[in-house]
Every structure is written in C-alpha cells, then in structure tokens.
Amino acid sequence: MITPMKFSGTTFPYWHYVVPAAVLTTCLVVLAAVSLPGRAPLIVLPAMTSRRDSWGSGISNRSCDIFKGEWVPDQGVPAYTNETCPVIHGHYDCMGYGRPDLGFLRWRWRPDGCELAPFDAARFLGAMSGKSVAFVGDSLARNQMHSLVCLLARAEPPVPWTKGGYVYRYERHGFTVADFWSPFLVRAVETDPDGRNPAWRGAGLWRLHLDEPDPGWAAHVGKFDVVVVSAGSWFYRPSLFYERGRLVGCSGCLAANVTDLTLRYSLRLAFRSALRVAVGASRTVVVRTISPSHYENGTRSEDGDCVRTRPLRRGEWEMDVEQKEMHRIQVEEFAAAEAAARGEGVRMLLMDATEAMAMRPDAHPGMYRLWEKERFRVSRDCLHWCLPGAMDTCNDMLLHLLIG
Ligand SMILES: *[C@@H]1O[C@H](CO)[C@@H](O)[C@H](O)[C@H]1NC(C)=O
Ligand SMILES: *[C@@H]1O[C@H](CO)[C@@H](O)[C@H](O)[C@H]1NC(C)=O
Ligand SMILES: *[C@@H]1O[C@H](CO)[C@@H](O)[C@H](O)[C@H]1NC(C)=O
Ligand SMILES: *[C@@H]1O[C@H](CO)[C@@H](O)[C@H](O)[C@H]1NC(C)=O
Numbered sequence: 001m002i003t004p005m006k007f008s009g010t011t012f013p014y015w016h017y018v019v020p021a022a023v024l025t026t027c028l029v030v031l032a033a034v035s036l037p038g039r040a041p042l043i044v045l046p047a048m049t050s051r052r053d054s055w056g057s058g059i060s061n062r063s064c065d066i067f068k069g070e071w072v073p074d075q076g077v078p079a080y081t082n083e084t085c086p087v088i089h090g091h092y093d094c095m096g097y098g099r100p101d102l103g104f105l106r107w108r109w110r111p112d113g114c115e116l117a118p119f120d121a122a123r124f125l126g127a128m129s130g131k132s133v134a135f136v137g138d139s140l141a142r143n144q145m146h147s148l149v150c151l152l153a154r155a156e157p158p159v160p161w162t163k164g165g166y167v168y169r170y171e172r173h174g175f176t177v178a179d180f181w182s183p184f185l186v187r188a189v190e191t192d193p194d195g196r197n198p199a200w201r202g203a204g205l206w207r208l209h210l211d212e213p214d215p216g217w218a219a220h221v222g223k224f225d226v227v228v229v230s231a232g233s234w235f236y237r238p239s240l241f242y243e244r245g246r247l248v249g250c251s252g253c254l255a256a257n258v259t260d261l262t263l264r265y266s267l268r269l270a271f272r273s274a275l276r277v278a279v280g281a282s283r284t285v286v287v288r289t290i291s292p293s294h295y296e297n298g299t300r301s302e303d304g305d306c307v308r309t310r311p312l313r314r315g316e317w318e319m320d321v322e323q324k325e326m327h328r329i330q331v332e333e334f335a336a337a338e339a340a341a342r343g344e345g346v347r348m349l350l351m352d353a354t355e356a357m358a359m360r361p362d363a364h365p366g367m368y369r370l371w372e373k374e375r376f377r378v379s380r381d382c383l384h385w386c387l388p389g390a391m392d393t394c395n396d397m398l399l400h401l402l403i404g
Helices: 021-033 121-127 139-152 262-281 321-341 354-358 391-403
Strands: 069-073 107-111 132-137 167-170 175-181 186-191 205-213 226-230 239-243 246-251 284-288 347-351
Touching (some): 107 391, 121 139, 121 391, 132 139, 139 175, 139 226, 139 391, 186 262, 205 262, 226 262, 246 262, 262 284, 262 321, 284 321, 284 391, 321 347, 321 354, 347 391
Parallel strands (some): 132 175, 132 226, 205 239, 226 284, 284 347
Antiparallel strands (some): 167 175, 186 205, 239 246
C-alpha cells in the first residue's frame, strides 16, 4: 500500500532557499559577466568507467513508448558519486549520509520493446550549446535539476561547482541550467503561518491565485529555450482558491462557508495557468508528471518510512486514487495546452515518468539524509530521490525527448 505524502504538522524544508527572482536574475547576469575563457574549475573529475559511457550510440526505437517498462538489474557503475559531484544537496545525498546498501543504484529502466539510452553528457551539451533550460516547480524539480548538473559535469564541471545553487553555467558549451522555486506554479501567499487557527496548526494555509502564474518564474521564463514544469506535492496542503481575486473554494480548509473543491481543482487550474504562460514564452515546454512518494506503515507526518531494497515489478504496485487523478489531470492539461499551441512553433513534450518512479520505493533517502532536527519533526524522506539514483533516469528521458 503506497500512501501519498501528507503535510499536516510539519514544515517543509525548502523555505530557506527561496531566492527572490531579482537575485536569480542578478546571478544570471553576474555569471554571464564572469564567463572568461580559461576559468578552470578547481575540482577535476576522476576518470570512471560507467555503463553510462559504454553504451555508445544509444539505439532508440521511435515506435517505442519509453514510459512503459520495468526496472531491470544493471551491474554498471553510477555516473557520479557524492565524492565526484559536490552539488548534491544534503537532503538527497544518501551516500554521504551513510546509506549502507547501494543496491538501489544497480537498476536501469528498460522500456518495453527498446532501450532508453543512458545519459550522454557530451552529446547533451553539444546539442544544447548556446541554450538554456529552466526547471520550474517544487523541490523535486530541483532534485532533477541537480541530477542533470551532476550528469553533465562528466563532460564539463559547471560554475559554480558547489552545493545548493540555483543556476549553473557550462561555460565552454555556453549552456545554462536554472531552477525556479515555485511549488504551486501560481502566485501563492501563506496565511496564518503561525497556525493560530487550530484547524491549520503548523501547516499554514495558502492562498492560491489559480489564474495568476507565479511572477517569480513567469517573468523570466522567456529567456530560456526549454522549460521543464513539474509540481504536485504541495497541493496537499490546506489552501484557499482565488480566481480574479475572488475566493471560489478551497482544499482542506475546514471552513463551513467555503466549498472544498479538493486539490484536483487547484492542480488542474495551476497547470492550466502555468502552461499558458510557458507556451507563450518558451520554444520548448516539457511537463514532468507527478513523482509519487512511498511512505509505508504510516504517513509522512507520523512514522511512515521507506525501507524496501528493490524496485517493484509490474502489478506489484498501485498508486492511490488521488495520485492517479493527479496524474490524469496533468496529462489532460498537457494535451489541452499542446492542442492550443499547435501552429505556434512551440514544441510540447510530455515526460510521463510517474509509472517508472512509482516502481522505485527503494530509491528515496529514507533516514540517510541531512535532517535538521530542531526544524523538522519528520526524519524520514520518502519523497525526494537519492542522487545518484532513480531521478537520473528522468534526465535520460529528458535527453531522449529533447535530442533523442
Ligand atoms: C561520501 O560517502 C562516503 C560513504 O558514506 C563517506 O565516507 C564520504 O565521507 C562521503 N564524501 C563526501 C565528500 O561527502
Ligand atoms: C520497437 O518497438 C516496438 C514496440 O515496442 C517493437 O515491437 C519492435 O520490435 C521494436 N523494434 C526494435 C528494432 O527494437
Ligand atoms: C465565513 O464565515 C465566517 C464566520 O461566520 C466569516 O467571518 C467569514 O467572512 C466567512 N467567509 C466567507 C468567505 O464568506
Ligand atoms: C511494515 O511494518 C512491518 C511490521 O513492523 C514490517 O515487518 C515491514 O517490513 C514494514 N514494511 C515496510 C515496507 O516498511
């Protein structure tokens, strides 16, 4: 039984990374200004043999659906480790935090009827030379962005080459990857953050302006060639829904005079608004579907954990009804945006990674992660993904979609 994450009673650990859009813009400008030739990074990657290099051509089968398949054993060496990639944040640095069994690294995603070529950093940077990619969304979007940064570092270490960055530049290739923190995609304001209303204690209550894309990313996205949008986890939080500035309903707000329209409503409209802006601003828009959490024997806010040591096989898992609906809503909103964008010269790509990720209850940090006890009650993380690990497969998929 796979339960969705619930946020009641905990503070989500990413607030302290929120960088105002102005700062991010400044970073981009500063980084562009310091991109002098010959600025050699101080850290040199050791030579490693890897399955990720040994595949060469990477045969792809155009008629094959890369999102349907299964995880098969793989004896290869991971493309990077906690020693070779310093950008891995403590929240998903499972090796660095002592995860004893590294068996979760010995699997690869095999689509039915073809192979998904493993990530080829030189090929990606070559094809994306002079371009930029923005990840927009929650901490899982950042998880994927850091995976991409580590994978690409095999061809060229980025600047900066340190933990926790929002923007990384591969100067030699003129490639930039950035992350925009926007867990609801739309403008969101936290009210009652101190939990004065007992119904919302500790969880805050969010005001979501469902028809207003978050300007923190929306104002900048036009500068990026590719925008990868993903979100989902934060929609479980109690929130009030606004459209044209008027309260239209809520999710989990427990107010007698406000209709609970559920997170299905907010998720749908948030994606609709976000895709409208992304399609209008960027040349390529990628939507990554939800990445399910795997709390078992409890929930996120109680004592749930994830202690499995191997992936599930087909038929061994089933997402709960809510997760299935969230996935369906994302696919539907993607299809609607794609139809509306036809003839506009925008490339729309669906990264339907949900099934592959749902089969990886073994690949979350669990207890092997940075845990700031005084700030976060829950010590087990069954939501984010260990790096290196299963999230790297999402970037194999990204490469396939963009240039495969
Ligand atoms: C990487 O992980 C290993 C194994 O847990 C640990 O001994 C080492 O100190 C870590 N290195 C860094 C740089 O975190
Ligand atoms: C390509 O994929 C299809 C459907 O998955 C399969 O039937 C076919 O045999 C594959 N072709 C090759 C060359 O792998
Ligand atoms: C809901 O009811 C409360 C108490 O009667 C009132 O203070 C509040 O303004 C109402 N909210 C709306 C949106 O009508
Ligand atoms: C759930 O709890 C039972 C009993 O404590 C334990 O045997 C089992 O391994 C746990 N399962 C998972 C997936 O954590």
